[in-house]
Amino acid sequence: xxxxxxxxxxxxxxxxxxxxxxxxxxxxxxxxxxxxxxxxxxxxxxxxxxxxxxxxxxxxxxxxxxxxxxxxxxxxxxxxxxxxxxxxxxxxxxxxxxxxxxxxxxxxxxxxxxxxxxxxxxxxxxxxxxxx
Numbered sequence: 534x535x536x537x538x539x540x541x542x543x544x545x546x547x548x549x550x551x552x553x554x555x556x557x558x559x560x561x562x563x564x565x566x567x568x569x570x571x572x573x574x575x576x577x578x579x580x581x582x583x584x585x586x587x588x589x590x591x592x593x594x595x596x597x598x599x600x601x602x603x604x605x606x607x608x609x610x611x612x613x614x615x616x617x618x619x620x621x622x623x624x625x626x627x628x629x630x631x632x633x634x635x636x637x638x639x640x641x642x643x644x645x646x647x648x649x650x651x652x653x654x655x656x657x658x659x660x661x662x663x664x665x
Contacts, residue, residue: 542654547588549650551581554643565635572625572632576639579621583614584647 554577562570587610591603625636 542651543588543592545654546647546650547581547584550584550643550646551577553646554578554581554639557642561635561638565632568630569632569635571630572635573639573642575621575625575628575631576636576641577643578639579618579625579636580640580643580647582621583617586617587611587614 554574558570558574558577561573565573587607590606590610590613593606622636625631626633
């Protein structure tokens with residue numbers, strides 16, 4: 534049976550994004566200081582918040598009968614995600630103490646969590662499958 538991503542699993546992926554960023558925050562603080570950690574957190578939020586918007590927008594329509602609405606919501610949500618991301622970077626770089634390396638590291642780390650979480654969840658699902 535093919536593994537599919539359901540609403541709860543999609544929420545798990547988005548949650549893994551912020552939990553991973555928050556978990557890595559103290560390490561960045563110890564290694565790079567407060568400005569670097571703050572910049573890292575901003576980068577993580579620039580990735581996390583638009584994904585929350587897309588999740589909320591897409592999964593208000595769920596089920597086979599609403600597939601067309603879900604697809605339209607996905608396209609609109611992704612377009613808005615690009616706009617929110619651009620505005621997030623513009624806002625982050627308008628703050629005087631922001632360190633660009635920290636912002637980009639936070640963004641890449643959070644984005645990486647977004648892509649790794651489904652793979653880990655699929656492996657966990659495959660390993661926990663009961664055979665009869």
